[in-house]
Amino acid sequence: MSIEVRLHGTLAATRPGLRAGDPFPVELSGDATVADLVAALTLAPEDAHLVIVNGRILHDRAAVLAEGDRVGLFPPTGGG
Amino acid sequence: MERILRVNMTDRTASFEPVPETYRNRAGRWMTSSLVHDEVSPTCHPLGPNNKVIFSPGIVTGTASPTSSRISVGGKSPLTGGIKESNSGTGLGRRLARLGIRALVIEGQPKEKGFWLLKIDAKGAAIEPADAWAGKRLSEVYPALFARFGGKGKVDVCSIGIAGELRMAAAGVCFNDQEGRPSRYAGRGGLGAVLGSKGLKAIVVDDSGAKEVPLADKPTFEQGRKKLADALGEHAITKPKGALNSYGTAVLVNILNEAGGLPTRNFHEGRFEGAAKIAGEAIFAGNKERTGAEVYNHACSPGCVIRCSNTWHRPDGSEHTSCIEYESDWAFGANCGIDNLDQIAELNLLCNDFGLDTIEIGGTLAVAAEGGVWRFGDGVRAIELLHEIGKGTPLGRILGNGAVVTGRTFGVCRVPHVKGQNMPAYEPRAIKGIGMTYAVSPMGADHTAGYTIAPEILGVSGKLDPLNPDKAELARNFQYATAFVDSTGHCLFIAFAILDIASGFEGTVEECNGVLGTAWTMADVARIGKEILDLERDFNRDAGFTAQDDRLPEFMRSEPLPPHNTVWDIADVELDRVFGA
Ligand code: SF4
Numbered sequence: 001m002s003i004e005v006r007l008h009g010t011l012a013a014t015r016p017g018l019r020a021g022d023p024f025p026v027e028l029s030g031d032a033t034v035a036d037l038v039a040a041l042t043l044a045p046e047d048a049h050l051v052i053v054n055g056r057i058l059h060d061r062a063a064v065l066a067e068g069d070r071v072g073l074f075p076p077t078g079g080g
Numbered sequence: 081m082e083r084i085l086r087v088n089m090t091d092r093t094a095s096f097e098p099v100p101e102t103y104r105n106r107a108g109r110w111m112t113s114s115l116v117h118d119e120v121s122p123t124c125h126p127l128g129p130n131n132k133v134i135f136s137p138g139i140v141t142g143t144a145s146p147t148s149s150r151i152s153v154g155g156k157s158p159l160t161g162g163i164k165e166s167n168s169g170t171g172l173g174r175r176l177a178r179l180g181i182r183a184l185v186i187e188g189q190p191k192e193k194g195f196w197l198l199k200i201d202a203k204g205a206a207i208e209p210a211d212a213w214a215g216k217r218l219s220e221v222y223p224a225l226f227a228r229f230g231g232k233g234k235v236d237v238c239s240i241g242i243a244g245e246l247r248m249a250a251a252g253v254c255f256n257d258q259e260g261r262p263s264r265y266a267g268r269g270g271l272g273a274v275l276g277s278k279g280l281k282a283i284v285v286d287d288s289g290a291k292e293v294p295l296a297d298k299p300t301f302e303q304g305r306k307k308l309a310d311a312l313g314e315h316a317i318t319k320p321k322g323a324l325n326s327y328g329t330a331v332l333v334n335i336l337n338e339a340g341g342l343p344t345r346n347f348h349e350g351r352f353e354g355a356a357k358i359a360g361e362a363i364f365a366g367n368k369e370r371t372g373a374e375v376y377n378h379a380c381s382p383g384c385v386i387r388c389s390n391t392w393h394r395p396d397g398s399e400h401t402s403c404i405e406y407e408s409d410w411a412f413g414a415n416c417g418i419d420n421l422d423q424i425a426e427l428n429l430l431c432n433d434f435g436l437d438t439i440e441i442g443g444t445l446a447v448a449a450e451g452g453v454w455r456f457g458d459g460v461r462a463i464e465l466l467h468e469i470g471k472g473t474p475l476g477r478i479l480g481n482g483a484v485v486t487g488r489t490f491g492v493c494r495v496p497h498v499k500g501q502n503m504p505a506y507e508p509r510a511i512k513g514i515g516m517t518y519a520v521s522p523m524g525a526d527h528t529a530g531y532t533i534a535p536e537i538l539g540v541s542g543k544l545d546p547l548n549p550d551k552a553e554l555a556r557n558f559q560y561a562t563a564f565v566d567s568t569g570h571c572l573f574i575a576f577a578i579l580d581i582a583s584g585f586e587g588t589v590e591e592c593n594g595v596l597g598t599a600w601t602m603a604d605v606a607r608i609g610k611e612i613l614d615l616e617r618d619f620n621r622d623a624g625f626t627a628q629d630d631r632l633p634e635f636m637r638s639e640p641l642p643p644h645n646t647v648w649d650i651a652d653v654e655l656d657r658v659f660g661a
Contacts, residue, residue, distance in 0.1 A: 008334045009327060012361060019365065021334045021356025049316070050539055055340035055350075055643050059543045072338035076316035078538055078576040079329030079360075079388075079406045080531060 001030055001067040003037060009075045011047060028065065035061040037071060050074040082182045085205055087198055089278040090129065090188030094198075094205035099182050105596050108138035109165045109566035110612050111183050112154025116163055117615040119185075122622035126158035126270070127247055127277040129189035135176070135238075135283075136184070138569015139592045142177030142293040143301065146309050148569045149174045149381035151255070157269035159249040159440070159482055160499040160524040162620040164269035169381035169389075169571055170255035172236035175287035176200070177569075186280055195245065195281035199229070202289040210281040214245055217433040217470075218254055218262035221282070229284050232260035239282040241435020244272030246472050248480030250440040251276065254432070257380045257389065263402050264380050264389075267437035268526065269501065270482075293595070301594020304587040308574065309385065311584025315577035317540070318386045321376065324573065327360035328377050328390035329406035332505070333414070334359045339537055339546065340643045341510035343503070344414045345456045346446035347496040350510050350641050354419025358409055363390060366421060371397045378402075386573050392425040401429040407527075410505035411442020416449065416462055423459030430466040436480065441466070443483045443502030451490025494635045499524035499625070508632055509641040509648050511536050513544070513551035513558075516650060520555065520630045520658045522616035528572055530558030534579060541579030549650050552657045560609030567608065568592060617659065630655050 003026045012020035026040060038048045038061070051058045052072040053065070065071070083096045106114055112134040124130035133155045140148045151173030157164035176184065179202060190196075197210035213221050218241045229235045236256060243251035251272030252265040275281075295301045312318045323331055336342035337355035344352040356362065367375040370393045380389040380403065391402040404425060412418055412427040431438045445462055448454060453475075454461040468476035478489050483502040487495035496503040501524030508515025513532035521529035532554055535542035544554070565572055568588060578584035589600050600608075620629075636648035 006334070006338065006356075008338075008359075009323060009331060009361060019356060020361030021337075021359055050335065050537075052335075052338040055338065057339060057537065057539070057543075057546065059539070070338075072334070074335055074338075075323065076539075077323040077327075077331050077335060078317035078534070078540065078573070079324065079332040080528065080533075080573060 001032070001065070002027055003065055004068065004070045005037070005041070006072045008072060009077055011043060011073055011075055014043065032065055033062050034058060034065065037065060038073070043073070047075055048073045049076040082180050084183045084185060085181050085200065086185045086187065087205065087207070088188040089186060089190055089196070089280060092190070092196060092207040094207065105598060107136055107182055107567060108150070108152040108569050109154070109167065109563055110608065111136035112152045112165055113163060113612055113615050115183060115185060116154045116156065117619050120156055122619050123624070124156060126156045126161065126274060131156045131274055133186040133271055133274050133278070134183055136182060137173030137177040138567060140595055141569030142174045143295070143595060145305050145383070145591050146312055147384045147386055147571045147574055149383055150569050150571055151266070152566060153253050153266040153271050155271050155274050157271070158247070158273045159270040160501050162499055162524070162623055162625055163522055163616045164271060165523065165566065166253070166266035166268045166271060167566055168253070168255050168264045168266040169384065170236060170238070170264055171258065171382045172238055172255055172285050173569065174382055175236055175285040177293050178287045178290035186275065186278055189277065190279045195279050197282045197284065198280060199284045201286040213281055215242060218435060219433050222256055222260060222262045225282060225284060226260055229286065232256065234288065235284050235286045237282060237284050240272040240275045241433065242470055242472065243435040243480050244276035245281070246477065246480065247273040247276045248477065249273055249485070250437050250444065250480050250482045251435050252437045254435055257402065258378070258382060261402055263432050265437065268439065269523065272435050295594055296597030297594045300590050304590025304594055307583045307587025308578070308591065311577040311581040311587065312385050312574060315580060317576040318573065324386050324388035325377050327364055328388050328403070330360035330363055330390070330404055330409045332360070332406045333409060334361065335537060336506065339510065341507040341537070341546065342410065342414050343496070343505060343507045345417045346415065346450045346494060347503070347507065350507050351643055352414035355414065357419045358413040358421055358424060362421060363392060363404060367391070367393050370395055384571065386571070388573060392421060400425045401432065404428055407505050408438035408442070411439050412462065415442050415446045417456030418459045418462065420459050423463065426463050427466055430463070430470065434470045436469065439504050440482050440502050441479070443496065444479050444486045447483045447487045447492050447495055448479060448490060450494060451487065451492040453490060496633060497525055498632060499629055501525050506533055507641060509636055509646050510644055511546040512549045512650060513546070513554050515632060515648060516551050516555040516655060516658060517559065519632050519655050521559065522613065522620050528562070530555055530562050531572065531575060532558050534576065540576050547644065547646060549654070552654055555658045557606070559613055560606045563609040563612040564605045567612065613659070627656055
């Protein structure tokens with residue numbers, strides 16, 4: 001299945017030429033989880049501190065993804 | 081000896097008095113809200129002679145404690161008609177603390193027209209005419225004042241801009257950052273207009289010859305300071321080259337956009353298609369491209385180890401403005417439909433120059449666009465409208481009085497405000513806890529009153545679902561804890577570290593004990609926070625506010641917000657439960 005991924009903050013810098021927040025597709029097997037996606041992106045599990053799937057914040061890394069999901073990954077971040 | 085400095089603008093006299101016993105441990109917001117509660121008539125006209133503006137550095141301000149150079153400014157707000165506390169990072173509070181001045185009270189009102197400047201130093205306080213500085217941009221005024229009074233290493237400056245001189249309700253109180261830029265604001269609630277109504281253009285503080293801030297119990301202070309410094313150095317958000325230091329607060333743009341809570345085009349949508357172009361990461365990348373180097377952020381005030389304050393550079397690499405905070409970036413960006421950072425930077429710069437609150441002005445422009453004054457996304461026209469405010473034209477004076485006045489003028493019923501103050505950059509329909517905080521805060525819609533975004537979005541101090549409505553307790557506890565932090569003199573951003581690292585919070589309390597000689601524990605944090613909120617809510621009640629003022633605007637109950645297509649569905653009784661009224 002194809003997942004629409006956006007990387008943010010320092011995570012975007014792991015892919016040369018990628019602007020934070022610009023979407024790109026990632027192909028995964030049908031039953032892939034959030035943790036599988038993080039691994040496929042060669043990110044350490046703790047780097048993806050915040051995972052937002054279709055606008056919902058997901059804390060469960062074992063959650064199964066679905067075709068066409070919009071996934072945003074963020075390192076630990078704060079502001080105000 | 082700790083003193084209160086009282087400046088009477090009716091006859092331009094100044095006098096010192098000892099801090100009364102009941103105020104012995106009060107500083108920062110605790111002090112300003114206490115003095116407003118005790119000395120200002122809740123029914124007075126905010127721009128009349130009976131209002132006061134109070135300044136107070138925090139409990140540990142002026143010591144070696146990290147990230148503690150905040151000053152609290154209080155008074156009755158011309159924007160909301162209720163009590164106002166707004167605070168800013170600045171070296172000025174540090175200098176006041178070293179001079180032993182726990183509170184500065186500006187009262188009275190001159191009968192004659194004109195502006196004056198207050199100079200405070202170790203010899204005392206002096207007031208001199210300042211008409212020469214009026215009507216000018218703050219980027220002209222600040223360098224001139226530094227040149228006149230001995231340079232930015234020697235003095236710090238507080239001033240109002242043209243907006244405050246013209247008594248506009250969106251006028252903030254400006255402080256300089258460490259480079260002397262007029263860029264740090266106690267922005268919200270129009271306290272700049274109150275200073276303008278008193279003819280006080282500027283305050284200059286020189287602490288030459290002052291002694292160190294006395295410590296009642298040095299070992300306890302040192303122990304607390306170290307615990308807090310360790311927590312700030314360790315936490316991923318506050319550590320050097322961590323999130324705040326690299327990308328500034330504007331790193332939140334992409335997060336709120338993904339979460340569907342980034343208010344867009346006057347709160348019509350929760351996502352902005354141009355978010356990635358204006359986010360903190362885009363600021364970092366743009367600066368790198370334009371200056372040829374990675375630009376990390378700086379400390380807005382002395383002793384800050386978090387260092388979140390950014391700059392934006394022009395195509396030729398020269399500096400355009402500082403600081404494009406998340407709130408300002410959003411206010412002129414997503415909320416006005418503008419996706420061009422150079423235009424956002426110019427709007428930010430003009431607010432800094434004219435002495436305006438960026439949140440209120442961005443919200444006002446959005447309401448004006450809804451009213452047909454201009455078209456969302458037309459950054460060139462937005463800049464022209466800002467100049468109208470700076471020139472004080474009739475249109476400019478309408479805009480400078482904020483979103484509610486502008487909505488009324490142009491027949492707009494969708495004005496996202498509470499108690500007359502425009503909402504900041506988090507959508508209540510998508511994030512329920514912050515919506516409850518906006519509703520019940522005595523300050524009007526204010527994200528810094530209780531930053532529930534930490535657990536609701538950022539996964540700091542817990543992991544809560546933003547759409548879950550059961551947030552009354554959260555909204556209460558965060559407001560109490562925040563009122564305490566606002567009294568210590570620390571920047572609220574220490575919260576990211578101390579909410580996650582318990583020893584950091586303990587350290588914050590121990591530092592206060594070290595300065596004051598108290599024996600506070602963590603239980604006292606909530607007790608003091610409650611006391612402050614009670615004073616503020618008391619003032620508002622006596623000013624005529626009722627439970628009906630603790631509500632969000634009507635349109636949010638009926639208009640679903642994309643992408644979640646949720647409405648504001650928190651029952652009024654739930655809001656009344658926050659403070660148990
Ligand atoms: S964390 Fe940012 S806003 Fe707070 S004092 Fe430091 S530089 Fe200023």
